[in-house]
Amino acid sequence: MSAVLFDAKQVRRAFSRSVQTYDAAAQLQKLAEARLLESLEYLDDPALERKPPQRILDLGCGTGSASRFLQKRWPKAEILSVDLALPMLQHARRAAKTWNPFVQAPRPLCADARRLPLAEGTLDVIFSNLCLQWVEDLEGVLNGFRRALKPQGLLLFSTFGPETLWELRGAFAQADAAPHVSAFVDTAGVGDALVNAGFFQPVVDRDEEVTHYPAMADLMRELRDLGATNALAARRSTLTGRGRFAVAERAYETHRTGAGLPATWEVISAMAWAPEPGAPIREGGADLVSVPVASIPIRRR
Template sequence: MILDKVRIKQSFSAASLTYDSVAGLQRAVGRELLHAIDATRLNGTLLDLGCGTGFLTGELLAHSNHEAIIALDIALSMLQTTQGKMPDKCSVNYICADAEHLPLAGQSIDGVFSNLALQWCRNLDVVFTDIKRVLKPEGQLIFSTFGPQTLHELKSAWATVDSYNHVNAFYSAAQLKLFLQQAGFKNSQLKSKLFISPYDSVWMLMQELKYLGAQQVIAGRNKKMTTKTVMQQMISAYEKHKVSDQISATFEVINVIAKV
């Protein structure tokens, strides 16, 4: 699978105004990520990688003993939204950049945090190597990402009507651990958890994904417009599994703590 980075940037730029209205899962995962460590012991310069609209940035500001925080995102409008939430926080610096090409000096960061953002990177092995480059000795990488069981119901429903990729693929915990080892990280701790979210309809699920900027962004995807008939066939296949007039969508979240 090859992710289209131009479309990723466009999708998240367009979603900056709607993201917070549907980001309940992202906030819950972000809180769990910080609860997995003692945030009060965090100090020095911290990087929020793929900061989005700034939820985790704000949590780091409130609960860590930081000297400075860098909020980095590929979408300028996301950064502007983050900055608008904390205009008087002089300890926050904002960088519009791709997580796969960090414009940071080596050994300049004490801790890297990323909440449900690294799944949009093409080459995680390269990303982890670069993150290790910017981390100071004894620094740590703490992140969450989606696992392969994410949206398996939607993927299965699409598979009943055509053979195109309509749902992004995600790395497994074993693959993530291997990439981290290859990048030189030690003592990696990985924990997977399933979140099951109910929706009144498939349309509501797809609308939420659009508002999050998380619609399908695979390069080389089906260039033909999906017809109403094909879409309805997919929806019918999905809704065969309704329970109490609701569908369910699975989100597998993998939390990782890796030390240099």
């Protein structure tokens, strides 16, 4: 079992508090969501001879924008909107009230990605935008996804890579030894986790975006508005003092450009398919399947 890296209660609290500010601050998240939703066009390929999905899970749905898109795309499908933060789900449900009454609205479900309350083989698609960076055991979560998906069901998700906020991480490292920014899984780790969980034909994409801010405090404010505060279990139990914050600010200033202080965001997206019944699965360290990560396509856009 993986060590506990995140305080799930703090993750829930932070996202619950950010429900009113999230949409205004989530420009990068919306860009990643749009790119991920574009990948669903693959399901419309006539060569696949696939029926429209009947049950879709939007995991880490936040305020529900992707759920609403999915419902419009497949109006006859059942969309399950899952989030750890109940206020996010309540916001998404209120937004869904403007829907055509002849189209069923997404169904909200407050649940943890690590313990989905769903029966085996009941989902056609699992969609998750920038949620899985909050779980420490990616392979374990993917095993749960594979069980919940029907054979040849589609998994499509994005998460942050290790280059994300490297400037902020380095700045705080000059101030103290306490962790302030999460350590994210890289593309190879995502590919390994998919293969080990039994998924096939995985494809991994990598995008890098840079945003700019007048000051470090503006970046910190945006992270708070997003709910993306420090939820590491090993985080400092007291507030970062003015002295340490000032040291971090001075260190961050060394990165300033004409556009302001840069913040790098590495977004890793992955697509893979659930196996057929009886396909060998690698679990618990048993090497029933061995596929080199080098064989997994990694596209850098």
